[in-house]
Amino acid sequence: MSERADVGSPPSSGKAPKASDLRARLFVWSVWTVMVVAVLACIARYAHNVPLAEDWLLVPPLTGHEPDLASWLWAQNNEHRLPLPRLALLGLLRLTGGDFRSGMVFNVVLLAALSAGMILVARRLRGRTSVADAFFPVALLHLGNWANLVWGWQLQFVLSTTLVCCLLLLLVTQRTTLRPGPALAAGVCLVMLPLTGANGLVFVPLLAAGMVWEGLRLRRARGSTGVPGWAPLWLVGSSVVAVLISGLYFVGWERPSWNASAGTDVGAAAETSAKFFALGLGPGASRSWKLSILAVSAVLLTALVLVVRAVLQRRGVERHRAIGLCLFLGAAGLLAVVLGWGRPAGPGQALPERYVLLAVPALCAAYFASQLYSPATVRRLMQGGLLAVMIVMLPINTSDGFTWRDWYGSGMGAVERDLDAGIPRSQLAARHQSFLLHWNLDMLEANMEMLRRAGIGPFRHLQPDPTGLAQP
Secondary structure (H helix, E strand, C coil): CCCCHHHCCCCCCHHHHHHHHHHHHHHHHHHHHHHHHHHHHHHHCCCCCCCCCHHHHHHHHHHCCCCCHHHHHHHECCCCCCHHHHHHHHHHHCCCCCCCHHHHHHHHHHHHHHHHHHHHHHHHHHHHCCCHHHHHHHHCCCCHHHHHHCCCCHHHHHHHHHHHHHHHHHHHHHCCCCCCHHHHHHHHHHHHHHHHCCHHCCCHHHHHHHHHHHHHHHHHHHHCCCCCHHHHHHHHHHHHHHHHHHHCCCCCCCCHHHHHHCCCCCHHHHHHHHHHHHHHHHHHHHHHHHHHHHHHHHHHHHHHHHHHHHHHCCCCCHHHHHHHHHHHHHHHHHHHHHHHHCCCCCCCCCCCCCHHHHHHHHHHHHHHHHHHHHHHHHHHHHHHHHHEEEEEEHHHHHHHHHHHHCCCCCHHHHHHHHCCCEEHHHHHHHHHHHHHCCEEEHHHHHHHHHHHHHHCCHHHCCCCCCCCCCCC
């Protein structure tokens, strides 16, 4: 059997295959459309133009009160340095006149584009669309992802997931020697990853090692491959830059004081890592951790076996692609280990729902591994099974997402009612600190005043304190 036969061939000519492909495309793109429209409708209906938690960090630079923008971009937030998401969110806010819903819409646009790209890549590999390809929009855009989709600050997770998955797509589409365009895109994505926080940085070491190895291989063989001389140097150079940025990330880095006990319990860390992978199915995975962990473990272990077997049995470019997939799965596993070590959860404790998005790339890699390297029966079982589980989980995940919606809507509604009632600034901040910015009352009050002076959003109606307390 040729290498190409394993990855699926275009359907033979004839009306039946064409009709089947048309029905599959109609189904998959209808699902994509429904998922995107549903999330945008929720933003239109339930989102509020009021900062939440870390959103308040954007207020000083937005209103011109940040004296050192470079330091602000590089500043640590928990374990993360987030210059790229901070810069993108600040740009969106300035473009929209300070509308904090702009980040929410941008999150949806990125994930919608990513899921569309995955549908198209799966079609390219297979030669046709499969109904199972609806897995991608369901996994990335279900309403269990509410905390990532309807909270602008979560561009941190959305951007790192998008970059990681773009590297995955560039990897799996390389049936021949890496072309200049994909090489350029891969280098850019890798350099940007450590600028999106620790969740992006963790992927850098293994993916950079793979790109350096590929660059050196192309350098040695460039006379026979036709690859431009700059492409191997770009792969190696961008990998070195990404690693250097990752090193700079830890200069002056401090562990958050509230997380001093992280990594002290190996059992709790292992449990958290397993739960993290299970969260790829959505927050509803917590209804039965054992069953969810078993299902996801079966998928990921099968994918790992398929990829390792391909590394051992294949030759040429196909072997290089299998090595790349193996490194990608290893990087996803490293993220789970690091997260388990840094966020150990005891028995019965739930992981934050926003981590759902970070677990999806591993399942997407398993989906593509099954397309590339598994027999037809295993391929149909894995891909169809992933879609079936996500559909079964959809109402549960939606219910969990609506729980977050209700908490968010209740808190925001109370804030806006008090604003309309003319509650003075200090009283408003004290009354809603636990919801809006629980760790710093002074910052909350000062930033509310900044928004009032700038005339941004509902805070343009904020009433100053009658006693004339100190201004920010």
